[in-house]
Amino acid sequence: MPRPTRPLEPDPLELEAQTRTVADFVIAHVASLGEQPSFDLVGAEELRASLREGVPETGRPLDAVLERLRPAIAKSYNTAGPGYLAYIPGGGVYASALADFVATATNRYVGVAGAAPALAQIEETAVGWLCTLMGLPSGSRGILTSGGSLSNFSALVTAREERLGEDFRDGAIYLSEETHHCVAKAARLAGFPRSSLRTLPTDERFRLVPAALEQAIREDRARGRRPFLVVANVGTTNTGAVDPLPEVLRIARAHGLWVHADAAYGGFFRLAPGGEALLRGIEECDSVTLDPHKGLFLPYGLGALLVRDGSALVRAHRESASYVQDVAEEGSLGFADLSPELSRDFRGLRLWLPLMLHGVAAFREQLGEKLALARWAYERLRDDPRFEMLDEPQLSVAAFRLRAPAEEADRLGPELLRRVNARRRVFLSSTRVGGRYALRICVLSFRTHEDRVRDAVLALKEEAGALLG
Ligand SMILES: Cc1ncc(COP(=O)(O)O)c(C=O)c1O
Numbered sequence: 001m002p003r004p005t006r007p008l009e010p011d012p013l014e015l016e017a018q019t020r021t022v023a024d025f026v027i028a029h030v031a032s033l034g035e036q037p038s039f040d041l042v043g044a045e046e047l048r049a050s051l052r053e054g055v056p057e058t059g060r061p062l063d064a065v066l067e068r069l070r071p072a073i074a075k076s077y078n079t080a081g082p083g084y085l086a087y088i089p090g091g092g093v094y095a096s097a098l099a100d101f102v103a104t105a106t107n108r109y110v111g112v113a114g115a116a117p118a119l120a121q122i123e124e125t126a127v128g129w130l131c132t133l134m135g136l137p138s139g140s141r142g143i144l145t146s147g148g149s150l151s152n153f154s155a156l157v158t159a160r161e162e163r164l165g166e167d168f169r170d171g172a173i174y175l176s177e178e179t180h181h182c183v184a185k186a187a188r189l190a191g192f193p194r195s196s197l198r199t200l201p202t203d204e205r206f207r208l209v210p211a212a213l214e215q216a217i218r219e220d221r222a223r224g225r226r227p228f229l230v231v232a233n234v235g236t237t238n239t240g241a242v243d244p245l246p247e248v249l250r251i252a253r254a255h256g257l258w259v260h261a262d263a264a265y266g267g268f269f270r271l272a273p274g275g276e277a278l279l280r281g282i283e284e285c286d287s288v289t290l291d292p293h294k295g296l297f298l299p300y301g302l303g304a305l306l307v308r309d310g311s312a313l314v315r316a317h318r319e320s321a322s323y324v325q326d327v328a329e330e331g332s333l334g335f336a337d338l339s340p341e342l343s344r345d346f347r348g349l350r351l352w353l354p355l356m357l358h359g360v361a362a363f364r365e366q367l368g369e370k371l372a373l374a375r376w377a378y379e380r381l382r383d384d385p386r387f388e389m390l391d392e393p394q395l396s397v398a399a400f401r402l403r404a405p406a407e408e409a410d411r412l413g414p415e416l417l418r419r420v421n422a423r424r425r426v427f428l429s430s431t432r433v434g435g436r437y438a439l440r441i442c443v444l445s446f447r448t449h450e451d452r453v454r455d456a457v458l459a460l461k462e463e464a465g466a467l468l469g
Contacts, residue, residue: 047075080447087429111336112336174216174257374395387400417439
């Protein structure tokens with residue numbers, strides 16, 4: 001027998017030293033987030049090229065490895081910083097990093113309930129909190145996913161199983177022209193032909209038009225299609241529009257459709273003061289997608305799907321096999337019974353720990369501030385004749401363009417974005433709405449406060465002045 005060596009088992013002293021090294025590295029980074037530029041891609045391609053390398057045969061010291069990582073982190077969008085107002089910001093509450101550390105260091109198996117019953121309960125409890133926060137009744141169940149796209153996929157499959165059965169290609173799915181493209185992707189992955197998607201028009205505030213929904217359902221029925229699902233937006237990515245849930249629910253109920261709320265961006269605003277009225281109807285939906293890595297400010301990699309009738313989620317996902325018979329007891333449900341995954345990280349801890357540590361009140365307060373900041377930015381830009389606002393913020397997005405003839409506004413918009421971002425204090429992104437170029441400020445980081453939104457508005461005003469004269 002060869003003498004055992006243990007290259008992968010550092011002793012406790014070494015573990016401590018390694019952990020301190022990593023903690024110092026991370027703390028220095030997090031503590032300086034506010035001073036770091038809002039993005040920095042100078043030299044990123046060269047750096048990237050330098051990281052295309054072969055597999056190392058022998059190990060290197062941790063400090064040296066972290067030094068390779070340091071510039072790779074720096075040369076990127078500062079998505080965790082206070083100036084990140086692009087796309088849908090997340091933030092990265094630190095408690096989730098601690099949770100991930102504990103979860104991966106202890107490496108317990110949570111895919112089936114029997115393998116770590118109390119840990120599985122922690123995750124189930126955290127998911128139950130989400131159901132409660134969304135106003136869903138007892139009997140609802142959920143699952144944590146890697147993000148909103150996967151949640152929407154599982155929701156679509158669940159609705160398909162419940163309403164159509166195995167022969168489903170004649171099913172029809174209703175969504176609006178502002179619905180996130182991951183819903184179309186989910187439909188494709190779930191086996192639906194393109195023709196199953198009915199993309200409906202929106203009103204002047206980018207919300208689905210209920211009358212158009214009703215008419216499309218009737219037309220499809222008359223053509224022999226089977227309408228079964230409407231995906232309502234609770235905060236669109238472009239402008240943060242919230243579809244009229246009560247009317248959508250009424251129509252869907254009358255025609256026997258499943259209502260799924262894509263609340264990946266907007267759902268957590270229900271926690272903010274006045275949020276229940278703002279998102280009225282979400283508590284009546286059949287399923288709800290949430291992204292804690294957006295509206296709860298957690299690090300990327302955490303989505304959730306909540307289903308009103310939890311047993312539907314089970315019916316859509318449960319399979320069994322003899323090799324899990326020891327741990328998958330009759331009658332007990334594991335996460336594998338509710339989702340496409342079996343082995344996976346103990347992701348429940350990254351939701352549970354921040355809520356335990358800070359309490360939901362801290363999140364309510366932060367979400368309220370984000371709504372107020374978006375409105376603050378909106379009002380400043382609205383009162384400036386050089387800007388045309390696309391809509392009053394329904395949540396925390398202010399979308400706008402330069403007030404100029406269409407062609408000129410579309411031509412100057414990208415230059416305005418480039419100039420504002422080049423100041424490196426904030427980072428904004430653009431989109432197209434109704435075929436026209438638009439800029440957006442999306443306030444959704446717990447690190448973003450009035451000073452940074454003020455910087456964004458000031459930069460926009462100064463650069464718009466320089467461009468329009
Ligand atoms: C409204 C909406 N739905 C779904 C998604 C997809 O979520 P994820 O990126 O977590 O997969 C997004 C992402 O921005 C979104 O804004």
